[in-house]
Amino acid sequence: MNENYQKFLSYQERIAAYDMAFTLLNWDQTTAAPRGSSETTGHLLGVLSGEFYQIPTDPEYRKIVEELSHDETLAPDEKELIRKTARSQKQMAALPADVYAASIELGNRSTHAWEEAKKNNDFASFAPFLRDEIEMTKKIANYQNDTGMPIYDFILNQNEEGFTMEKLDAFFGMLRERIVPLLKSCEAKNGKIRTDFMKKKYPVDRQRTFNESLAKHIGFDLNRGLIAEYMHPFTTQLHLDDVRITTYYDENVFDSAIFSTIHEGGHAMFEQDRDRKYAFVPAAANSMGIHESQSRLNENMMGRSLSFWKPLYPKLQELFPENLSDVTLEEFWRAINRPQAGLIRCDADELTYCLHIMVRYEIEKKIFMEDYPVEKLPALWNQMYKDYLGIDVPDDAHGILQDVHWSDGLFGYFPSYALGNAIAAQLYHTMAKEIDIDGELEKGNAEAVHQWLCEKVHHKGGIMPVGEILQKVTGEDFNPQYYVDYMEKKFTALYEGLE
């Protein structure tokens, strides 16, 4: 084997070894460690980060990657991995160390200021920090952007390669045109959907039993993964043989744990199913949009479908007879899909989720392309929530201050959440041509969906660019048409037969 490439892999392996330790230390601080441990653990984590820092910045490593960038003997996925590594090394090298340090330091201060501002519903106190974060983002882009792209295109491209304003404008334009009216027509008919049983108490121990079997049902390998309990659901991994998700059980909101388990399970399976040839390259290091497509496809397209619940719902009824014995499968299905515009992105349902993202995309575009004044952003935010979601924002804590991202300089990141949905629909459309999805799900064979994703997406999906995966699997470039069609079809069917 190529000696240089072998050396490259050994660097990747060393990086993966430290990442494993950092991931576990963070996981443990979140889920298990005693409260009083954080300061000393944080200090020693800093020491260990200092040890780690020498690896990615090793001049020998850069030299190897530089040489491999011109090595025509590499396989396509090897080339792709080298290209991405070279790109990030080049960008890191283009950024003066003091600017990098200042950006980290600003992120810490701004996040703290944001926490306070959100608590006190005081946007004015956060505004100077937001201004600084915007300036810092521009400054960094100035050092790193050698593409000739407009700044917001560059920022978007950093987060999701190939997805610039042209594509996103078309995508969000389509949503504005067809999803906004669809939501209005749904909400007008919502009164016909039965929801009484959703508000009953579902004891946590029985929810736990159901969720464990649900995770197995969708294909999450619990021999190489686990489910822990934590107030915010998330997925993390020590490596492809140890992928962990969290879920939160609330006896008053029983569907929350169900769909967060399927969602995080979708992320987790992507990591578990990766080609062992790239065991030490997490899929999460590639496109976030493709990763999100796997959680959304599992959670929404498959996990909220009637056919998925046909074999599972009787088991749920058996576990909670006091709440569900007089509720039909169709009533259950309608209730778990009932759309309702709300204030908070994190709590949004399938239909409204992308509208929340659209607001953030349009605001970011105005910030970077029109130098929109920071102090006027809350009013802009509130107006868009009125226009797209039809609701009034009562205060900034439930409006523009709700997300942490901007306080940490994460601009251009939100669109990936929406792209994930559209990519999922495009993949699901192709899948439906190749396997009988509903037939398999009705038989209780969710594994058929999992296997298709495994072969078509998970295997190489952590390495190849989104555009290439879509081309190879669906035969065309990114096309949000499938997503909008899927939503219209689904949310029309949801109300059919209701008088």
Added chain:
Amino acid sequence: MNENYQKFLSYQERIAAYDMAFTLLNWDQTTAAPRGSSETTGHLLGVLSGEFYQIPTDPEYRKIVEELSHDETLAPDEKELIRKTARSQKQMAALPADVYAASIELGNRSTHAWEEAKKNNDFASFAPFLRDEIEMTKKIANYQNDTGMPIYDFILNQNEEGFTMEKLDAFFGMLRERIVPLLKSCEAKNGKIRTDFMKKKYPVDRQRTFNESLAKHIGFDLNRGLIAEYMHPFTTQLHLDDVRITTYYDENVFDSAIFSTIHEGGHAMFEQDRDRKYAFVPAAANSMGIHESQSRLNENMMGRSLSFWKPLYPKLQELFPENLSDVTLEEFWRAINRPQAGLIRCDADELTYCLHIMVRYEIEKKIFMEDYPVEKLPALWNQMYKDYLGIDVPDDAHGILQDVHWSDGLFGYFPSYALGNAIAAQLYHTMAKEIDIDGELEKGNAEAVHQWLCEKVHHKGGIMPVGEILQKVTGEDFNPQYYVDYMEKKFTALYEGLE
């Protein structure tokens, strides 16, 4: 501050940062990680160990320690820390790398062979490995022993500085003379101790409630530590602000979790209470005997005393009225102290524990000082169990094959378990002159005992040699007389008033 010493501390800190990661990875593999993760985690752990290895073996580090060895400006505990570091560096350097590697490799093979031999009750299959381990231990001692000591003294001194055959012969001689007959006289009267309630069922959830409050009662800081459940009780630490113990709940053996919690809590408090000046030097890196004294003092001297249970027993009765409402405090106290010779060291009670150790000490002495033939060891073992514990060993699996230690080359290690008991008794004797132990415990103030230990032992006990601690705290050298006196007094009192 001394610049060289500052550099030394920064090496210690880096070592502590890796240790934290290794400890957590091991803890997680034991208590939480999915089964299928072990191979990949093991591989990446190997990679990370390779990264770590460069620190303790750094020539610059050796040079600093060498220079500090002659630095008269250091404080006494700083000198002691440097002395120990220099000693282990010197010993490591004296051992050829290939011999070291061969010893690790032999340990892995032998441990595997021991597991099989124990399972199949087949000492003969393990004998060649045991012979190799003995030869390897001699070989290593030949490289490292520059003291002129006889080999077994050198081995003992490696485990517990200052404790050679002369001291241990006197110690175990005293045990043989006074504990062996004491055990016989106790067993003759055991029929008078009520034990019916010990065999009842104690539901695990209520045991858990009691044990959490018990851990707090003895002074284990749960803000900087935690209790997890695992089949073998042990203590581990990420650092002094994150010390973890495990316990195992068996509804049929309710006192097992209680005393293992107090035992491990004793270890844990020693780590939590260390001087922050040496935050990154675990107490466990110093004497194992002094560490064990803290677990034994808490578990036995304090934790099995009548005064300790006076305020706690009513709470236990309240939790388990169906089992304990007709059992008096004295009946409970007698039952948890009732001695009974058994086959297995790990299950041994307070009175018999050291006799198990005595067997191992005498056998090791014969191995290294008399070249006693390996094939004759089982017969020797069985004869000693008959002589000291009065019981017949039915097979080697329950005899000489019960412990893992020798298969991993751990000779000279067992005596520390016994020394821990004797050191504990010596400390407890002094403590009783300085505070009213029984009075405080009866008031429910176990914190008085904890505070005394904290100040006299825990603060510097992880740095200073055992002999020095004993001199400073008790005014004399190691003296096992206190231990034997304590046992005689306690096990005489236990049967008083029983007709």
